[in-house]
Amino acid sequence: MKFPLARPALALAITLTLASCGGGGKATFPINVMVSGLQYPGLVLSTNGQDLTIDPPATPGAIVTAVFPNQLEYGQTYEVVPKGATVVNHAATGGAQPKHQNCSSTLFPPYGTAGQLAKIDIRFVCSILAYPLTGKVVGLTGTGLVLANGSTAATVGVDPNLDANKNPQDVPLAMNAVPYNTTYGVTVLTQPTGQTCTVTGGANGTGGGTMDDAAEPDGVNNLVVTCVTSS
Amino acid sequence: MKSSILRAGVIALACALGLSACGGGSGDLYLAGAVVGVTEDGLVLQNNGGDDTAVVAPYTSFQFGNRVSTDDQFNITVRKKPDNAEACVVNNGKARANYYTIGQISVTCSIKQHALTVNIQGLKGSGLVIVNGADRHDVPVDTTTDTTTVHMATVSEGGAYGVTVLQQPTGQNCTVSGDGITNSNGTGIMGKTEATTVIVTCKP
Numbered sequence A: 001m002k003f004p005l006a007r008p009a010l011a012l013a014i015t016l017t018l019a020s021c022g023g024g025g026k027a028t029f030p031i032n033v034m035v036s037g038l039q040y041p042g043l044v045l046s047t048n049g050q051d052l053t054i055d056p057p058a059t060p061g062a063i064v065t066a067v068f069p070n071q072l073e074y075g076q077t078y079e080v081v082p083k084g085a086t087v088v089n090h091a092a093t094g095g096a097q098p099k100h101q102n103c104s105s106t107l108f109p110p111y112g113t114a115g116q117l118a119k120i121d122i123r124f125v126c127s128i129l130a131y132p133l134t135g136k137v138v139g140l141t142g143t144g145l146v147l148a149n150g151s152t153a154a155t156v157g158v159d160p161n162l163d164a165n166k167n168p169q170d171v172p173l174a175m176n177a178v179p180y181n182t183t184y185g186v187t188v189l190t191q192p193t194g195q196t197c198t199v200t201g202g203a204n205g206t207g208g209g210t211m212d213d214a215a216e217p218d219g220v221n222n223l224v225v226t227c228v229t230s231s
Numbered sequence B: 001m002k003s004s005i006l007r008a009g010v011i012a013l014a015c016a017l018g019l020s021a022c023g024g025g026s027g028d029l030y031l032a033g034a035v036v037g038v039t040e041d042g043l044v045l046q047n048n049g050g051d052d053t054a055v056v057a058p059y060t061s062f063q064f065g066n067r068v069s070t071d072d073q074f075n076i077t078v079r080k081k082p083d084n085a086e087a088c089v090v091n092n093g094k095a096r097a098n099y100y101t102i103g104q105i106s107v108t109c110s111i112k113q114h115a116l117t118v119n120i121q122g123l124k125g126s127g128l129v130i131v132n133g134a135d136r137h138d139v140p141v142d143t144t145t146d147t148t149t150v151h152m153a154t155v156s157e158g159g160a161y162g163v164t165v166l167q168q169p170t171g172q173n174c175t176v177s178g179d180g181i182t183n184s185n186g187t188g189i190m191g192k193t194e195a196t197t198v199i200v201t202c203k204p
Helices: A006-022 B002-023
Strands: A031-036 A043-049 A050-054 A063-065 A078-079 A087-089 A091-093 A101-104 A111-113 A119-128 A130-138 A144-147 A157-158 A170-181 A183-190 A195-202 A206-210 A222-230 B032-036 B042-045 B051-052 B061-063 B075-078 B085-091 B093-097 B106-111 B113-121 B130-133 B136-137 B147-156 B160-167 B173-176 B186-187 B195-203
Touching: A031 A043, A031 A050, A031 B113, A043 A119, A043 B113, A050 A063, A050 A130, A144 A170, A144 A195, A144 A222, A144 B160, A157 A170, A170 A222, A183 A195, A183 A222, A183 B130, A183 B160, A183 B186, A206 B093, A206 B160, A222 B195, B075 B085, B113 B160, B130 B147, B136 B147
Parallel strands: A031 A119, A130 A222, A195 A206, B032 B106, B113 B195
Antiparallel strands: A031 A063, A043 A050, A078 A111, A087 A091, A101 A119, A130 A170, A144 A157, A144 A183, A183 A206, A195 A222, B032 B061, B042 B051, B042 B075, B075 B093, B085 B106, B113 B147, B130 B136, B130 B160, B160 B186, B173 B195
């Protein structure tokens, strides 16, 4: 009772000591993002209620680095996905993707708990979308027809489809998919036995064109390869 | 005391047997790897100057007939490359064998590239665009000559090419006719010769 303030003073001292320990020293974790292969605008990444718009780099081909505006505290979980994507078992589909491209984070997991790793480092890789180049082959009776899209991708062989009366039926044709903004020109590499085939359709009417905005998202599906008996 | 000596002896014997099994002549590690850039027969690999192994269709991997043991030195070399390959390189082909090193081996070949040239005759109008698949070339009008030469991107030996007119020039109609020797309509398979020429003729 001699020192009535001793106990409160001690309590105050402890409080001050604790405060100095905790104050300012609390670890927080920035969410770092690296995006490669980005060419077109539209990518918005999202996690923990934050959005981060990623614009294409000023220098084509450069890697874009960005950081989410708010840092996470130790123990907070995160999962970075294109904004609005459907996520099933950490696999994101759809969401705010760039135009003509698809970005995914398959190399390193884009999810985790802050503090699990020394640094949160999210990597997204973007690729150009490819669209179908399809149509039909009409009048094909001979074997050995091979079609090419120039030197791009593999050649495509087509076999005839004859009905019970040996009459040719239309055969579906699927060339290799063509990436956005690249040209295509379908040619007959090998004519079928006893027949001559010509290519029509595509954007220019003769089996050629560019996989441009007009061809999105369904691709070019009007190729017609017409085969007639050689004279 | 007696049982502990016995136990130690049994363990030592088991260890010795285990080690000799590992070190035994035929070995227990398959020497194999991935193959990239090969499109035809002809690639033959060797290990330590022997055990010739041909890479066959679909040309995506190889595996030597003889197995190796842990710590054996292996040195994989190319004995013979395919005819259409410019060069073949073995990656991580020399090391002492263990589960890590034998999983790192690959062989990469680069296929010979040949020039594809297009000679355009009688071009008067502007706007001609020719393509070989994704390889696009806009052809400007050259008033000083009747024949314009366009060098397309090189084509792999044995690979297909097909030159088409993507866009006709103003007031003219151009047709692809080929050179009549290696191709008749501007489409063909790149041969072993150094150059292939395609003819495009433009008429009013």
